[in-house]
Amino acid sequence: MAESRKLRMGMVGGGPGAFIGAVHRVAAELDGRIEMVAGAFSSSPEKSKAAGASYRIDPARAYGSYDEMIAKEKQREDGIDFIVIATPNSTHLPIAKAALEAGIPVMSDKPATATYDEVLELEKVVMKAGLPYGLTHTYAGYALVRDARALCAAGEIGPIRKVVVEYLQGWLSDKLEETGQKQASWRADPKISGPGGCIGDIGTHAFHLLEYITGLDVTALQGTLRSVVEGRRVDDDCTALLKLSNGAQGILLASQIAAGEGNGIRIRVYGEKASLHWQQENPNTLLLRRNTGPDETRHASAGYLSADARAVARLPGGHPEGYFEAFAVLYREFADWLEAWRATKAEAPATLPGIRAAVRGMRFIDRAIESNKTGNWVEF
Amino acid sequence: MAESRKLRMGMVGGGPGAFIGAVHRVAAELDGRIEMVAGAFSSSPEKSKAAGASYRIDPARAYGSYDEMIAKEKQREDGIDFIVIATPNSTHLPIAKAALEAGIPVMSDKPATATYDEVLELEKVVMKAGLPYGLTHTYAGYALVRDARALCAAGEIGPIRKVVVEYLQGWLSDKLEETGQKQASWRADPKISGPGGCIGDIGTHAFHLLEYITGLDVTALQGTLRSVVEGRRVDDDCTALLKLSNGAQGILLASQIAAGEGNGIRIRVYGEKASLHWQQENPNTLLLRRNTGPDETRHASAGYLSADARAVARLPGGHPEGYFEAFAVLYREFADWLEAWRATKAEAPATLPGIRAAVRGMRFIDRAIESNKTGNWVEF
Amino acid sequence: MAESRKLRMGMVGGGPGAFIGAVHRVAAELDGRIEMVAGAFSSSPEKSKAAGASYRIDPARAYGSYDEMIAKEKQREDGIDFIVIATPNSTHLPIAKAALEAGIPVMSDKPATATYDEVLELEKVVMKAGLPYGLTHTYAGYALVRDARALCAAGEIGPIRKVVVEYLQGWLSDKLEETGQKQASWRADPKISGPGGCIGDIGTHAFHLLEYITGLDVTALQGTLRSVVEGRRVDDDCTALLKLSNGAQGILLASQIAAGEGNGIRIRVYGEKASLHWQQENPNTLLLRRNTGPDETRHASAGYLSADARAVARLPGGHPEGYFEAFAVLYREFADWLEAWRATKAEAPATLPGIRAAVRGMRFIDRAIESNKTGNWVEF
Amino acid sequence: MAESRKLRMGMVGGGPGAFIGAVHRVAAELDGRIEMVAGAFSSSPEKSKAAGASYRIDPARAYGSYDEMIAKEKQREDGIDFIVIATPNSTHLPIAKAALEAGIPVMSDKPATATYDEVLELEKVVMKAGLPYGLTHTYAGYALVRDARALCAAGEIGPIRKVVVEYLQGWLSDKLEETGQKQASWRADPKISGPGGCIGDIGTHAFHLLEYITGLDVTALQGTLRSVVEGRRVDDDCTALLKLSNGAQGILLASQIAAGEGNGIRIRVYGEKASLHWQQENPNTLLLRRNTGPDETRHASAGYLSADARAVARLPGGHPEGYFEAFAVLYREFADWLEAWRATKAEAPATLPGIRAAVRGMRFIDRAIESNKTGNWVEF
Numbered sequence A, B, C, D: 001m002a003e004s005r006k007l008r009m010g011m012v013g014g015g016p017g018a019f020i021g022a023v024h025r026v027a028a029e030l031d032g033r034i035e036m037v038a039g040a041f042s043s044s045p046e047k048s049k050a051a052g053a054s055y056r057i058d059p060a061r062a063y064g065s066y067d068e069m070i071a072k073e074k075q076r077e078d079g080i081d082f083i084v085i086a087t088p089n090s091t092h093l094p095i096a097k098a099a100l101e102a103g104i105p106v107m108s109d110k111p112a113t114a115t116y117d118e119v120l121e122l123e124k125v126v127m128k129a130g131l132p133y134g135l136t137h138t139y140a141g142y143a144l145v146r147d148a149r150a151l152c153a154a155g156e157i158g159p160i161r162k163v164v165v166e167y168l169q170g171w172l173s174d175k176l177e178e179t180g181q182k183q184a185s186w187r188a189d190p191k192i193s194g195p196g197g198c199i200g201d202i203g204t205h206a207f208h209l210l211e212y213i214t215g216l217d218v219t220a221l222q223g224t225l226r227s228v229v230e231g232r233r234v235d236d237d238c239t240a241l242l243k244l245s246n247g248a249q250g251i252l253l254a255s256q257i258a259a260g261e262g263n264g265i266r267i268r269v270y271g272e273k274a275s276l277h278w279q280q281e282n283p284n285t286l287l288l289r290r291n292t293g294p295d296e297t298r299h300a301s302a303g304y305l306s307a308d309a310r311a312v313a314r315l316p317g318g319h320p321e322g323y324f325e326a327f328a329v330l331y332r333e334f335a336d337w338l339e340a341w342r343a344t345k346a347e348a349p350a351t352l353p354g355i356r357a358a359v360r361g362m363r364f365i366d367r368a369i370e371s372n373k374t375g376n377w378v379e380f
Helices: A020-029 A045-055 A066-075 A089-101 A116-129 A143-153 A182-187 A198-214 A307-311 A323-344 A355-374 B020-029 B045-055 B066-075 B089-101 B116-129 B143-153 B182-187 B198-214 B307-311 B323-344 B355-374 C020-029 C045-054 C066-075 C089-101 C116-129 C143-153 C182-187 C198-214 C307-311 C323-344 C355-374 D020-029 D045-054 D066-075 D089-101 D116-129 D143-153 D182-187 D198-214 D307-311 D323-344 D355-374
Strands: A007-013 A034-040 A082-086 A106-108 A133-135 A160-168 A218-226 A237-244 A249-255 A264-271 A274-279 A285-290 A295-299 B007-013 B034-040 B082-086 B106-108 B133-135 B160-168 B218-226 B237-244 B249-255 B264-271 B274-279 B285-290 B295-299 C007-013 C034-040 C082-086 C106-108 C133-135 C160-168 C218-226 C237-244 C249-255 C264-271 C274-279 C285-290 C295-299 D007-013 D034-040 D082-086 D106-108 D133-135 D160-168 D218-226 D237-244 D249-255 D264-271 D274-279 D285-290 D295-299
Touching: A007 A020, A007 A066, A007 A089, A007 A323, A020 A034, A020 A082, A020 A323, A034 A045, A034 A066, A066 A082, A066 A089, A082 A089, A089 A106, A089 A116, A106 A323, A116 A355, A133 A323, A133 A355, A143 A198, A143 A264, A143 A274, A143 A285, A143 A307, A160 A198, A160 A237, A198 A218, A198 A237, A198 A249, A198 A264, A198 A355, A218 A355, A237 A355, A237 D237, A237 D249, A249 D237, A249 D249, A323 B323, B007 B020, B007 B066, B007 B089, B007 B323, B020 B034, B020 B082, B020 B323, B034 B045, B034 B066, B066 B082, B066 B089, B082 B089, B089 B106, B089 B116, B106 B323, B116 B355, B133 B323, B133 B355, B143 B198, B143 B264, B143 B274, B143 B285, B143 B307, B143 B323, B160 B198, B160 B237, B198 B218, B198 B237, B198 B249, B198 B264, B198 B355, B218 B355, B237 B355, B237 C249, B249 C237, B249 C249, C007 C020, C007 C066, C007 C089, C007 C323, C020 C034, C020 C082, C020 C323, C034 C045, C034 C066, C066 C082, C066 C089, C082 C089, C089 C106, C089 C116, C106 C323, C116 C355, C133 C323, C133 C355, C143 C198, C143 C264, C143 C274, C143 C285, C143 C307, C160 C198, C160 C237, C198 C218, C198 C237, C198 C249, C198 C264, C198 C355, C218 C355, C237 C355, C323 D323, D007 D020, D007 D066, D007 D089, D007 D323, D020 D034, D020 D082, D020 D323, D034 D045, D034 D066, D066 D082, D066 D089, D082 D089, D089 D106, D089 D116, D106 D323, D116 D355, D133 D323, D133 D355, D143 D198, D143 D264, D143 D274, D143 D285, D143 D307, D160 D198, D160 D237, D198 D218, D198 D237, D198 D249, D198 D264, D198 D355, D218 D355, D237 D355
Parallel strands: A007 A034, A007 A082, A082 A106, A106 A133, A160 A249, B007 B034, B007 B082, B082 B106, B106 B133, B160 B249, C007 C034, C007 C082, C082 C106, C106 C133, C160 C249, D007 D034, D007 D082, D082 D106, D106 D133, D160 D249
Antiparallel strands: A160 A264, A218 A237, A237 A249, A264 A274, A274 A285, A285 A295, A295 C295, B160 B264, B218 B237, B237 B249, B264 B274, B274 B285, B285 B295, B295 D295, C160 C264, C218 C237, C237 C249, C264 C274, C274 C285, C285 C295, D160 D264, D218 D237, D237 D249, D264 D274, D274 D285, D285 D295
8 A cells, every 4th residue: 555655755954055955855756756745944934935835845834943844744644754854964963863753764864963973872763763764875876886786796806805986076176165155164164064074075975885885894994184275174185095894905085176076986896807997977887897808888777787786777778867866766765665664664675875874984984083183094 | 826836747658668658757747846647648547547556646637548638637626737748659649639629738759740741730739729839859958958059059169061960779670579579569660650760769859959959950851761670660770961051961870770879869060160079878068179279078067058058957067967857857948838828928938849849850750751762852 | 031131111202291201101110120211202302302311311312203213222232122102192103103013012102093093004003013012091900990800700790780980080171271281282182182182081091991890892872072161172071871782881971171070080880789889099999889788898909809900919908009000000011911922922911901992992982973973872 | 410310229128028128129219210220138149139030130239148239339330329228127227337337328117226225326327427318107208198297387287286196907916927927927026026016017107107297296105015916925006195295195006906907007186276187098188177167188289288298299180199109209308318418418308207217216116115014104
């Protein structure tokens, strides 16, 4: 019966000037499984109403606070099935806690919280609540990322020896946070973003992608965080050397002052026999290079892809899917889980980033900052 | 007030085994302006119900025929605002006619009809009805196609001298239509697809893209249609030389037997000063090559793009948008138009393919077939 | 014993302002098999001397005419072993004739002569002389062109159905021939270049590449030659539809007014099972796309390449070889042949373009011009 | 008068099984300025004779030792003008010393010596001799590397903030040195190659490229050297963090176990305003990405390139030059220098790597090994 209606989503955040709220809305609804019906889009009730109207939702369900949304939606028969958190980092924990304690599953933007201590608290809340919790590490939703993950797991490239993951952007090459640009402002304010700047905003994505594709854990790291733009209060350029659980080496580069770069998240995984090369700006192909034999370019939707990769394709080969579609894969998996959990208390799907990824991501920020203080390697 | 609710869409077609119906649903709803609320998804009422359930729409609004849908929806206060036609070609005209004569605007898949005679009839119906009619030439929705169009219009490349447009696929390299594959079967049946095979299915897209980007009309053509796979009842490979309205030359290649190709729609426009190069499989960049100066790669969402290109971007640079998003641009423009038309009888937006494109596309098929018979050039 | 010394080359042409003469010198000497020892670099004895000095050859062997060179070199014990012709087209026949009738083998730039009649005469001279004659269709020397040729011959892509070959340049977008630019001037003068402009200068390269790689002959064509730049005396843009000997279709595009293009010679060969894609500006890879299975990128020097491709590589993978090296492959094969011919009257190697390619290339120009006059197909 | 003849070169090394000797020969002779007339190709006189014959040089000038070559050539009127050293590293110093002390200029393969102590001795010898000494850091000869260097010097990308340089190969993924493969064997033997494996063989190239393009010096580094293949006696994978003289950060990756990589030397330089991206496997373009404005792809030979880049081009745009041509640029500059030095005791050209690059490269190896021992940063 679960399939007879769409799941109802309430959003926290996503008001005027926000980028990621609208993205969550598109991604959540893309597969026709979820409908955004309510929101606390802004801490200003007026702005929240205005945002609600722009989303064309019922004006009565555009709330002035997440507390109000949770309280009112709980009383409705057609109340929300879950909330999505699309606010700056420092508010993630209280919102998630309020929802989970009210029995409402949570889909959260990343990083999971502002600090490592907070995520440990969140972990307890999630465990206690026993409710679905998902974390939108978007890049994990790309078909070819799934294929790379499957190829690693199947031993197709042999034991992994070296991984190079990069997330390079150029948009903070200048001191944009002083111009009033909203996205830059909160990210550069440690009170809102947490102690990590670049390392938290995008370093965590790179870190997650590495662990997600390789199936390996980072066990130690040595990190260098720089604030290249003078006067910036958080790091804007990060380099980390990593030890991986099988003894391999990782190199992670994240930067927001890499002039000319757009949204350059890329990964290369070198095994004994072959390597994998993927980049998000051209996401529908995966390059597999062998020590013997021609390079292979694997295309989204092709019949030869791994089952996990084929499972997330919506279009035939040659019809590019992009960022929204990757994002929507996570929502689809969350919706599947939510329905299955309601029916049978099903466990989280292995492919959907959740509370474990949340904790590891915050740990990564914490360890990188610690290492940067001393210049030494730190255990993970 | 128009903005206070989503527009309501009813679909014809899009049942089990269909590819394009689900695409229309995603595209239509992507921007949060439209909601699919009804459908005649199949001529089998049972299959239509089943499809409705999979789309999670109200079971009462999954109809067994488009006539029924039109009749019943007309009686509802919350009836559909427009229909989308996502059926094989031979049914386009009767469906469009029924809707328009009932006062319901139409968004139609392409080609507009099965034959040139039919489109002339459709044109009359549209003119008489005075209702919005849109045609989903998807590729016109890509941001960089809009940019190329604007660059041509602004004279950035100088007067156009030569255009090469290609649409190359490999999926019909074998006689797939004899395997029961649904997509291949109807396309290879002239009674359903019309007299054109490849020329109608994808040649029209290439033709439209050429006229859309260059702003030029094709005035004469010489076409060669081949059925390369033995026993195939329609053409599967087409070549056309074109004369353009400013005297320039066009070359159009369309093939469904180009082994190894995915969905290779590409265009190159050579002007006196520079050329433009775009390809759909990597749609978020446009290459501009000048006789003097470095090549320029223009990226989606960049501030330097033309206003028309920036208008259709939803994500910051480096976050790829794809086929669904291009498709959704057409739906957004259709929704804008529909609301504006209701308010003020606004005319069709210049950027949305409509009845003119419909007629020209069918004329192209007709002229190519005529030329192929004699081997001669034909006026357009 | 043949290997105990380098072969001695005498050049005709290649004086001041010439581009191709210096290229021939580099290419001929690159493999250490040939040494340029003499030349009639210009019809002006002074200029010829000056060119000889810049090449650092013995001043006594920089001649004022090819006749003089032939006469004097014949008398030397260490006289030239062959001549290379690097002059404008209209002089090719008399020079080749003089050399061959004097018993001197010839390596000639292309096209072989200025007219079709001339090449028929040349053919007789070559046949009668029974001496090595090579034609420098440079692109045939690239390793991956050899690989493509071998893959076609081995049936790796199945029977060929369609070939698209292009040679697009932009350097004649303006009327460069009126600025005194030497390269442009003679090419735009039918008395020197012959009746074909673009079709002769680069169309012949595209034509040769198509026949060389596919192993098929062109049997009929329909050509369109345009002089896009007003007042130009020869064609600068050519399009030809081709029938190939196995019934396949060919499309050939050649242009010198394709603004922004550099030296864009590219070919795509579509077979029943797969396609090959090669482009000269990135010559060290060959793309093989199959209907099933990932795309393959084949790299120069790799062990998996065909034997013919491996035979011409000089460097390990990843060390790019370019235009000079391709050119030098032809000289190496010519040197091999010359030594073998001296020893055993060996026949021409199958991989080296020679008199047959010369005749076919001139026939191609002739047929394209003929077809362009009437608009009709012509037999080849 | 210097221009009236070619310079005469004698090679040490380059016998049977050697790769780099033949490359030196081609590169040296490519521009018609130098002729290889003598060689001590092997320490076995027979093998040296055989190699001489294969190079088609005068049998009397194929010597059994470099001492013999130096002694005998000194006595000839047409004796060699310089020697090239193309032997394994451990012999570089004695050969260079013998030549320089005999008054013969030296062109040397890299790294300059086997150890840092040796290069300090070499430096003294060079200084004392006052003779031309060049070091073949091949990649410095590419036109677009020259362009990148000029763009950095001109401030086109603003002050440099971050540099990522990589040199990734896969050919030593297995223990190739145990198969008898000659290239692998000596490189994996510290007695012949010196203490550095990968760091010496290719890490030095990456290091040089970074300093060469940016014009900055490395002032400190932290290096990690791994021997990933079990039992290998030298490092096969290196990572180094660098401090540059302007305070910028560098990241250097070099590996010979990066499966699937060919000869992947690549560099990215991020300035305040823009970044430069170059990769050797596609050497004829340079990508310039700005924070504002489209990406620019700069092509070899184009008129808009810097003068230094245009100076080294031999062919018009679109005619790819490769590894041999880059190499030959260094030889041409060496020849220019040698002639100028003879005439006027001219100083070394700024663009040709010489003794300073020799010392810095060996210092780099030394410092990286030192840092690897302790895990700490070391001053340079």
